[in-house]
Amino acid sequence: xxxGIIGTGHMGSTLGKLWAEKGHQVFFxxxxxxxxxxxxxxxxxxxxxxxxxxxCGYAEVLVLGVPWKAAQETLQSMGKMDGxxxxxxINGIDMQKGPVLGHTTSxxxxxxxxxxxxxxxxxxxxxxxxxxxxxxxDGQSASLFYCGDDPAAKTILAQLGAEIGLDPVDCGPLWxxxxxxxxxxxxxxxxxxxxxxxxxxxxxxxR
Amino acid sequence: xxxGIIGTGHMGSTLGKLWAEKGHQVFFxxxxxxxxxxxxxxxxxxxxxxxxxxxCGYAEVLVLGVPWKAAQETLQSMGKMDGxxxxxxINGIDMQKGPVLGHTTSxxxxxxxxxxxxxxxxxxxxxxxxxxxxxxxDGQSASLFYCGDDPAAKTILAQLGAEIGLDPVDCGPLWxxxxxxxxxxxxxxxxxxxxxxxxxxxxxxxR
Numbered sequence: 001x002x003x004g005i006i007g008t009g010h011m012g013s014t015l016g017k018l019w020a021e022k023g024h025q026v027f028f029x030x031x032x033x034x035x036x037x038x039x040x041x042x043x044x045x046x047x048x049x050x051x052x053x054x055x056c057g058y059a060e061v062l063v064l065g066v067p068w069k070a071a072q073e074t075l076q077s078m079g080k081m082d083g084x085x086x087x088x089x090i091n092g093i094d095m096q097k098g099p100v101l102g103h104t105t106s107x108x109x110x111x112x113x114x115x116x117x118x119x120x121x122x123x124x125x126x127x128x129x130x131x132x133x134x135x136x137x138d139g140q141s142a143s144l145f146y147c148g149d150d151p152a153a154k155t156i157l158a159q160l161g162a163e164i165g166l167d168p169v170d171c172g173p174l175w176x177x178x179x180x181x182x183x184x185x186x187x188x189x190x191x192x193x194x195x196x197x198x199x200x201x202x203x204x205x206x207r
Numbered sequence: 208x209x210x211g212i213i214g215t216g217h218m219g220s221t222l223g224k225l226w227a228e229k230g231h232q233v234f235f236x237x238x239x240x241x242x243x244x245x246x247x248x249x250x251x252x253x254x255x256x257x258x259x260x261x262x263c264g265y266a267e268v269l270v271l272g273v274p275w276k277a278a279q280e281t282l283q284s285m286g287k288m289d290g291x292x293x294x295x296x297i298n299g300i301d302m303q304k305g306p307v308l309g310h311t312t313s314x315x316x317x318x319x320x321x322x323x324x325x326x327x328x329x330x331x332x333x334x335x336x337x338x339x340x341x342x343x344x345d346g347q348s349a350s351l352f353y354c355g356d357d358p359a360a361k362t363i364l365a366q367l368g369a370e371i372g373l374d375p376v377d378c379g380p381l382w383x384x385x386x387x388x389x390x391x392x393x394x395x396x397x398x399x400x401x402x403x404x405x406x407x408x409x410x411x412x413x414r
Contacts, residue, residue, distance in 0.1 A: 093392055
């Protein structure tokens with residue numbers, strides 16, 4: 001497959017390297033064509049490098065490996081992409097608020113506003129009750145992602161979760177529910193809309 | 208620990224049952240106190256049942272086990288919760304849009320708007336480049352969550368991901384990036400803000 005990698009960052013260059021090693025024809029494109037050529041030389045496996053428009057003209061699959069602030073300008077410089085596959089993985093991130101687009105609040109924060117004085121912990125969004133009853137998946141315990149603004153309340157939650165066999169993962173302050181509620185929805189979607197069923201769960205892997 | 212379960216749904220009743228079995232003092236509260244008492248009788252382990260206000264008065268840890276549409280009214284009926292731990296896990300869900308609060312668009316959708324004709328696939332948001340290089344975590348391959356509106360483009364992405372050792376998980380149409388981008392942010396938060404580092408990944412468990 002002819003794959004164009006736009007940008008020379010870690011993700012794009014690593015994907016390009018791995019796919020080149022697997023026999024795909026990889027073309028790195030950058031606003032700095034010399035940098036892209038240098039990268040292609042390091043990668044080997046007949047990888048090529050050049051301008052963004054060269055990469056786009058060459059490839060049937062494109063990887064948008066640029067930061068959010070450069071995305072619009074880069075896309076404009078990529079020209080027509082009719083029918084091409086465009087893979088993107090931009091995490092436009094504000095470290096105080098999460099994703100920069102469209103994720104402005106959460107049910108957990110609304111609940112905290114409706115429950116003044118309560119030490120709210122958001123947890124279990126992506127854990128089905130059948131997972132509560134059997135948290136073990138072939139030796140892997142399902143993860144219990146949780147967040148909240150009160151450390152002692154979170155410790156209580158983590159202990160209660162661990163007691164029933166879940167793997168507690170502290171996900172930070174309560175506004176991180178803006179991430180955990182979408183994770184809960186992703187679980188619902190995969191289990192029901194995508195038909196994978198309730199014998200499913202998320203695991204936080206660490207080594 | 209004195210635990211109050213508000214609502215008699217699957218999640219709340221299962222948590223109450225499990226924690227009662229672990230020796231905690233569980234009080235089920237419901238708008239229908241008789242239903243809560245019946246549930247407590249089934250659970251055993253000295254679990255009690257009654258009204259919502261009884262459960263709240265009794266417990267130091269409260270579980271809000273009601274649907275989103277009942278949340279505000281239920282919280283009003285719970286009275287003062289000063290200092291109590293309130294565990295909530297409401298996935299307020301619109302099956303066409305995801306979480307009902309605050310998640311209104313995604314970078315992937317914006318990119319698709321800026322790249323007319325391109326078959327955009329959102330993927331790799333929660334996969335670090337070090338995970339690309341070593342996707343195996345003690346026998347578990349990291350998951351590659353992806354979404355897009357073009358099935359053939361998604362098939363290409365899934366094959367490319369599987370070739371480099373990732374476990375592809377089709378997460379539906381492109382607007383599901385509203386879930387995958389928060390998942391990406393959750394990864395960044397856990398790895399960097401929470402200090403767990405980049406040798407971490409998410410896994411979709413299934414049995």
